[in-house]
Amino acid sequence: MTAKHSDGSNKSSPNKPTRKKRRRKRNRSHKIAPDKCAGRRKQEQQRDKQGAPPKRVKGWRLWMFRVIASTVGPALFFLSLEITLRIVGYGYPATATIKCKVNGTDAYADNVKFGWRFFPQNIAQEFDPFIFSADKPDDTYRIFILGASAAQGTPEAAFSFGRIL
Numbered sequence: 001m002t003a004k005h006s007d008g009s010n011k012s013s014p015n016k017p018t019r020k021k022r023r024r025k026r027n028r029s030h031k032i033a034p035d036k037c038a039g040r041r042k043q044e045q046q047r048d049k050q051g052a053p054p055k056r057v058k059g060w061r062l063w064m065f066r067v068i069a070s071t072v073g074p075a076l077f078f079l080s081l082e083i084t085l086r087i088v089g090y091g092y093p094a095t096a097t098i099k100c101k102v103n104g105t106d107a108y109a110d111n112v113k114f115g116w117r118f119f120p121q122n123i124a125q126e127f128d129p130f131i132f133s134a135d136k137p138d139d140t141y142r143i144f145i146l147g148a149s150a151a152q153g154t155p156e157a158a159f160s161f162g163r164i165l
Contacts, residue, residue, distance in 0.1 A: 092116070096127075099134065106134035125149075128157050 057065065085091065094117050097108040109131045115124030136142060145151050145162045153160025
């Protein structure tokens with residue numbers, strides 16, 4: 001573009017380039033320098049060596065991963081915690097009977113801490129004390145009565161179902 005100067009001449013202004021110069025600049029800006037092409041070629045070669053970029057997981061596979069990650073992870077954590085605590089010996093036995101020795105023979109006795117699994121220690125009920133040998137004679141039947149307060153004979157153990165048998 002030309003503009004008339006105060007002296008009346010039609011010279012182009014020194015600050016604004018002519019259309020031809022503008023086009024040249026535009027064309028130059030679209031050209032890629034040779035060193036950038038080499039860098040892009042190297043990147044493409046590395047991609048070919050490594051394989052295609054990983055695909056993004058979508059849909060049901062994404063949800064399956066989320067479900068597995070949210071269940072298996074905590075399950076493994078608590079399993080390893082449980083195994084560690086058992087190895088260390090933390091806690092108390094939670095079975096109804098405890099193996100013990102009476103007069104040098106193996107026997108089972110009542111576990112006074114069995115009710116602690118279900119109730120606080122101050123209100124947990126206990127079995128009537130019992131001990132029986134671990135080896136059962138052939139001519140003996142063992143009958144175990146499982147149940148709640150009615151089987152135990154609450155409030156008085158003399159009225160329990162086992163006494164009737």
